[in-house]
Amino acid sequence: MNEQKMISSIEDFQLVYDEELKSLKRPTVLICGYTGTGKTTLIQKICGEDMVPEDEIAHDAPGTKVFKEYTTPLIRFWDSRGLEPGDEEEEFLSRTRDFVRNVQRSESVDDHIHIVWYCIQGPGARVTKSDERLINEIFGKENTLVLITKNDITKPIQRDSITSYLISKGVPEDMIIPVSEDDPDSLNMVVQITHKLLPEAYKDAFISAQILSIVEKKELASTIIDSASTLALTSGWVPLPNTNAPIISVIQAKMISNLAMLYGFDKKELMTILAPTLGRLVGKQLASSLAKLIPGLGNMISGGHASIITRALGRQVQSYLEKAAIDSLEGKPKDSFKFEWSEFENIFQVLIKSYKEGINIFK
Ligand SMILES: Nc1nc2c(ncn2[C@@H]2O[C@H](COP(=O)(O)OP(=O)(O)OP(=O)(O)O)[C@@H](O)[C@H]2O)c(=O)[nH]1
Ligand SMILES: [Mg+2]
Known part of the structure; x- marks a missing residue:
């Protein structure tokens, strides 16, 4: 699927998940x-x-x-x-x-x-x-x-x-x-x-399959978020949808799918717990939140901003999934996913500041 495309439905999200799952090599x-x-x-x-x-x-x-x-x-x-x-x-x-x-x-x-x-x-x-x-x-x-x-x-x-x-x-x-x-x-x-x-090719699927080592999962999660945000940076301009449309791009959907697999969320959980919140609620609020965070924002987002949004989104999804994985290891039920806007905005501000100060946040 085209990387710059927007995910406009749960079915699209599901397709991305299926493609990513197929591309993992199973040991x-x-x-x-x-x-x-x-x-x-x-x-x-x-x-x-x-x-x-x-x-x-x-x-x-x-x-x-x-x-x-x-x-x-x-x-x-x-x-x-x-x-x-x-x-x-x-x-x-x-x-x-x-x-x-x-x-x-x-x-x-x-x-x-x-x-x-x-x-x-x-x-x-x-x-x-x-x-x-x-x-x-x-x-x-x-x-x-x-x-x-x-x-x-x-x-x-x-x-x-x-x-x-x-x-x-x-x-x-x-x-x-x-x-x-x-x-x-x-x-x-x-x-x-x-x-x-x-062998190298089978390592990622193994880390996703095992439920015990959260440390190893965290390391792989950083790599997933790094690559998605780097890809968003180089993929150029991403159209900012109107306030009612979802804002998740294929790059972000791939990142979220991979994070979900890594932390043991199956397709059903991804589709019922994560995707709807991310696809609709986030889409709506993110557009207005971005207008506040990025002065002079028109109807497009630069690669740089897209990259920072991807990273902030990735971190938030990762910390939710990590907690859910630990809870389920301890026999507790998984919480529902809530998007914390203040946390998102804080991460965004910190990343923008580092970016402006010339700190390379893309590695
Ligand atoms: N004390 C103790 N018992 C264990 C441990 N691991 C497994 N067992 C017990 O050993 C018995 C056999 O465990 P299984 O996992 O079925 O063994 P298996 O090697 O798959 O056996 P087969 O399928 O017959 O070849 C069960 O009663 C387990 O609860 C352990 O680390 N400590
Ligand atoms: Mg046996």
Whole structure:
């Protein structure tokens, strides 16, 4: 869609959102390990209950079928059932090898497995031959994070012996992470290292898919706002609509869509909570507010002003979405979105001042 175009309806906004979602490259994570090691729990803790419903966690019999796929537009997990007592080790290894080979043979690298989370449960205090062979021969050490799960019920001596054994078998120390489901710091570590290891193209979708690391989301939000406001600057003159028309440009709608995806707002939430306020209310009030903020404003906005408006808008939407993401992490309902005019005007004034003083606010 033309960048300078105005968004004149919710349907247009929806189209922009769909296009942006399609353009994100989704990473694939294979999660492996013996049955009951906490694999499915880990996916749920890192990506939320929308991804894995509570009844998928098995508290008695083995829960996950051989290779189960969990997919959203932002991430794909292959959740594998591990070796169980009674299974033939060779058969299990060759089944896993075949699965990995098949996936890696897909024509598009987007469908390949990009990273492996291999789970070994801490209280088991064992690294089996089959664990070792999967990590070293089938998956490859560079892309395999070994997670020592159930760290909350693991004795230090159990954790230390698993770690030193793995290191003696060539697993790099920084690829071994003790985790427990109720320790957000340990889960955050998994998020950070996964983010670091993923190929560049898949990093953004991963940061959007995970629900835990607000810090990583914030960094990406700044990049999204920076690029939108830079684009608004270079996209030249933007027509200022009459006071009844929406003022959201495609650039701003893209920015808002990306921020919404980043903070876990799906299309429905974006369309019902954010878009109507931004599209109508903001359109109306923003035009009159701008007339006050920009002396001598005619019926056009310069690229410079458009850029500052985009940035001020982005910051406000970002801080709302961040709070909503934290609330939902804490099990609270999301507030409705209210546009704070005084905050918008303050940010606008500060940015205009810096701009006039020659401070480069576009980076
Ligand atoms: N103490 C403790 N228990 C955990 C932790 N993570 C998972 N569990 C429990 O371990 C059991 C198995 O968890 P799942 O997530 O279903 O394990 P899985 O690896 O997916 O099992 P399969 O699907 O059978 O291969 C459940 O009772 C979980 O509640 C943890 O960090 N600490
Ligand atoms: Mg499972």
